Amino acid sequence: MAEEAAVRAQAETVRRLKQDKADPDEIAKEVAKLLDMKAQLGADEGKQKFVLKTPKGTRDFGPKEMAIRERAFKAIISCFKRHGAEVIDTPVFELKETLTGKYGEDSKLIYDLKDQGGELLSLRYDLTVPFARYLAMNKITNIKRYHIAKVYRRDNPAMTRGRYREFYQCDFDIAGQFDPMIPDAECLKIVHEILSDLQLGDFVIKVNDRRILDGMFAVCGVPDSKFRTICSSVDKLDKVPWEEVRSEMVGEKGLSPEAADHIGEYVQLHGGLELIERLLQDPKLSQNKLAKEGLGDMKLLFEYLTLFGIMGKISFDLSLARGLDYYTGVIFEAVLLQQENEHVEEPVSVGSVAGGGRYDGLVGMFDPKGRKVPCVGVSIGIERIFSILEQKLEASEEKIRTTETQVLVASAQKKLLEERLKLISELWDAGIKAEMLYKKNPKLLNQLQYCEETGIPLVAIVGEQELKDGVVKLRIVATREEVNVRRESLVEEIRIRTSQC
């Protein structure tokens, strides 16, 4: 840094000399000096060219971040298990051809592995395509499973908003031929349970159906071949205003202005059961087979959601489109609502924290005979949830423990390392979470400080006298109280005193 400043100063000197039309020899001398300094700087840069960092769009999770992450996982997993889900895992990479043709325009974001001989591989882009591949490969026609794992997208990360190139997905899916809307309703119930449990603030779950969208496009005069690309445009409505979306439709995608305006009328609609009823009466929409089917199922879904008591957070929203190609029926997305009186100075714009939908055709794409397995599922956007939990925790100044250690085995005098090792070994063998300092003769003060810093609630202190008496001195860190406990009762005493932990 100092060197760079010197170079800048020298450059300024040269500039001024030239400006002042100084003696050419003097200018030449200073220019030579400048070039020399620059060369020197370049050489230094060359020396330190090794960069100590994680790849772009990724991050490490230290103990504190992991503690927060595990809290969130715990809530999510316990919800998935409450709904009777099994768990599976698949490899982090798939054959490249497994991912081909599943993600539409987003395929360019897939990470490929280098061809080092053998198969061509890509990192998974989501957990849904590997799930469909797993079902087809193992001829499974019926399963309810969750899968929590990292996925990879070569996106331009906005890491402050919790967007990364490597990120976790928490997926729950129900595969199988069932009566309509029952598994779909359960997916929405799960989103509701998880977001309520995590206490992230107020939220709304937007719901729509690809069949309603396609029916709407048809009655608005969108040609069949443009359904998917117009759907992609509609998908941007949560980020950009209608005017921009409209001009993309008309300008870039060649849609007629009338069709676009017609779509514009529909996509501003959102509401509840009464909107469904109204659209079922809509003279155009009700004539379209797909739209009618979608609206009928939406009505059924809303009946089930009413029985689940979660209608307060549900909004039927005709502007919801979802990016992925493979959806065939119900789609949904949960969005956090920005609180008005938040304590954080710069509120994070978090957007969608969960999403999903029905994809009845995906498994069939993998089956040699094209046999279909209907599926519906939900994916929890855990990275954004982390960002919010991290920020909340920072604001609250709550001190978060990163270990579960119950007791520190300590000594007050020197030459007691062996006694500490013997005692800690007894505790470990009895299942007590115990630590000791890795020093032959640690100072008692340092041992007590370690407990304060890391939140260890108890200290078991061995000393000459205690050894003779067959006791251990147990110190309660919070109150500084000390009691002598008979060695044979120590394990039980520690258990009782830390049972709240």
Add this chain to the structure above:
Amino acid sequence: MAEEAAVRAQAETVRRLKQDKADPDEIAKEVAKLLDMKAQLGADEGKQKFVLKTPKGTRDFGPKEMAIRERAFKAIISCFKRHGAEVIDTPVFELKETLTGKYGEDSKLIYDLKDQGGELLSLRYDLTVPFARYLAMNKITNIKRYHIAKVYRRDNPAMTRGRYREFYQCDFDIAGQFDPMIPDAECLKIVHEILSDLQLGDFVIKVNDRRILDGMFAVCGVPDSKFRTICSSVDKLDKVPWEEVRSEMVGEKGLSPEAADHIGEYVQLHGGLELIERLLQDPKLSQNKLAKEGLGDMKLLFEYLTLFGIMGKISFDLSLARGLDYYTGVIFEAVLLQQENEHVEEPVSVGSVAGGGRYDGLVGMFDPKGRKVPCVGVSIGIERIFSILEQKLEASEEKIRTTETQVLVASAQKKLLEERLKLISELWDAGIKAEMLYKKNPKLLNQLQYCEETGIPLVAIVGEQELKDGVVKLRIVATREEVNVRRESLVEEIRIRTSQC
């Protein structure tokens, strides 16, 4: 398949006609037919060229495998936490240069990502190098952490023996400047606890020290420049006999036969404290500074292991070398011993299930100023452990549950879907793990069968009469007993009856 058989039959026809010297026209006709059939078959093969599989050396984990895997993880994590470890996570890929120069001959096994613009990346090969990078990057000089994650090696997998290209590592490491051998002893205690807890059968933990090996090489007359490569040869002794290792040393690596024979005498030694004492008196070895240091520390280590009460499973073994370049002190490896009277027909040869050692120089390789952070750690070879647990479970015919569902919400009559939805929603909201069949009118028999298959212990049956009476019929699947429970007491009743689960 039928087509292939037809082709073979036709080929046989042609062969016989030729053998019988039949009419050339007839032969020509049959040959043409054969070629036609072959072309047809080729076209069919072309049509089905899409391969439905996971990449070479990887596998999916279905619900049953996951249940086994989670059992093993639970034992391992609870041991790590018992020893006060924090947890961290790092990205699945690192900058390519981060991995460069850390793995010696094995570097060719690293998976590289394709250059799609931007940074050059590689999949992590182990968790130790990312850990060292993490410490240097964050200037951490003191941490005890575990990390459980997948690593990647383009090895030729022997999947029957539990070797894969994608596999989990479970690492526990202690970083920091401490008094000698205390953290090292704890790592060995951890291996002992985990292997005992998992009940994999008898095992031995071999221990050695890189300094003893290097000292031994020096006194045997190995030139300094050949230390690492001769060490690699010694590392093969657990797989190939001494004669082969010797001829590699002499033939390929140009070591003198005398030096090799001298090494041969040392590497057959293994034992306990008495062997350490004997080597400390060894006229040559005791003159070597490195060896003496290593032997002194080994003696100290064995004192600590005696206090931990685990000497019964420890063997000081001069043939243990470990493959990786970065070890600088104590090294160790746990090996399962083949039981003599095993029930399995073809006992798996499992080899090493845990290993580790001290690597005091690795973090310094990442620090711009070369500042060292001494580290010692252990890695549990979880994939091999899975293979053994899977095989044991299969042999035992124990039925393993893949969900934790406590109760199935069922109905005996038709038209009760709405009542089932209402009840299951109440149960979920009360934290009960509940499922229902996704059918409008499921048969009671099917509902009961589902419980038998999946191990759900209770059925909550709603019926017209029960609804009127304000009760739910609770059926205990194992005993077929049925009791009426008041609706407001149902949650409590389910909790009590499944509290053992």
